[in-house]
Amino acid sequence: DVKVTQSSRYLVKRTGEKVFLECVQDMDHENMFWYRQDPGLGLRLIYFSYDVKMKEKGDIPEGYSVSREKKERFSLILESASTNQTSMYLCASSVSGGGAVTQYFGPGTRLTVL
Amino acid sequence: GEDVEQSLFLSVREGDSSVINCTYTDSSSTYLYWYKQEPGAGLQLLTYIFSNMDMKQDQRLTVLLNKKDKHLSLRIADTQTGDSAIYFCAASPMDSSYKLIFGSGTRLLVRP
Numbered sequence A: 001d002v003k004v005t006q007s008s009r010y011l012v013k014r015t016g017e018k019v020f021l022e023c024v025q026d027m028d029h030e031n032m033f034w035y036r037q038d039p040g041l042g043l044r045l046i047y048f049s050y051d052v053k054m055k056e057k058g059d060i061p062e063g064y065s066v067s068r069e070k071k072e073r074f075s076l077i078l079e080s081a082s083t084n085q086t087s088m089y090l091c092a093s094s095v096s097g098g099g100a101v102t103q104y105f106g107p108g109t110r111l112t113v114l
Numbered sequence B: 001g002e003d004v005e006q007s008l009f010l011s012v013r014e015g016d017s018s019v020i021n022c023t024y025t026d027s028s029s030t031y032l033y034w035y036k037q038e039p040g041a042g043l044q045l046l047t048y049i050f051s052n053m054d055m056k057q058d059q060r061l062t063v064l065l066n067k068k069d070k071h072l073s074l075r076i077a078d079t080q081t082g083d084s085a086i087y088f089c090a091a092s093p094m095d096s097s098y099k100l101i102f103g104s105g106t107r108l109l110v111r112p
Helices: none
Strands: A004-006 A010-013 A019-025 A031-038 A042-051 A054-057 A064-070 A073-078 A087-094 A109-113 B004-006 B009-013 B018-024 B031-037 B043-050 B055-058 B061-066 B071-076 B085-092 B106-111
Touching: A004 A087, A010 A019, A019 A031, A019 A087, A019 A109, A031 A064, A031 A073, A042 A064, A042 A073, A054 A064, A073 A087, B004 B085, B009 B018, B018 B031, B018 B085, B018 B106, B031 B061, B043 B055, B043 B061, B043 B071, B071 B085
Parallel strands: A010 A109, B009 B106
Antiparallel strands: A004 A019, A019 A073, A031 A042, A031 A087, A042 A054, A064 A073, A087 A109, B004 B018, B018 B071, B031 B043, B031 B085, B055 B061, B061 B071, B085 B106
């Protein structure tokens, strides 16, 4: 079974702090994703990586950066956390290729910024 | 770009059928997906349908696709309390092999 793990289930940070959210997948997937989930808004893509050290901006990259130094690990960084970044953050991974491609999700990190 | 819309809430009685609806805007979307999110968990793929199909059945789940109206539905037969969850519709745009556009999710509540 594919496993995607996230470093924390719950996190509380203060405004202005630098925050690191880590995601690890164990299936040698090329693609990794960071989404944020807010009630009524569904999932919105923050960043995507299709290979080590490669990244692309998603729909809402402002205030975030990412790092992918190893294939299995994808980190989301909030350089200076703000209260409007309080949300559920979901990491996902998938293989590359055509056809139907399943994204496998981690359990999520609920981040509260005070 | 692609936009995917769903109603936010559905309540059914245990044993009844549930029908969750979704509309999308990009007629060139190649695959359409249904994901389930149980409380406190990430999303799990339930099923998907290729855009040239009208229907797909998988045990208690039936997916119907009306490509002309850009309408997708998920029917759950004999709904159980364990089916209570948020259900997300997602579309795969033709211009991207990796990207999924998610709807806002439909919260299904199954009453005993």
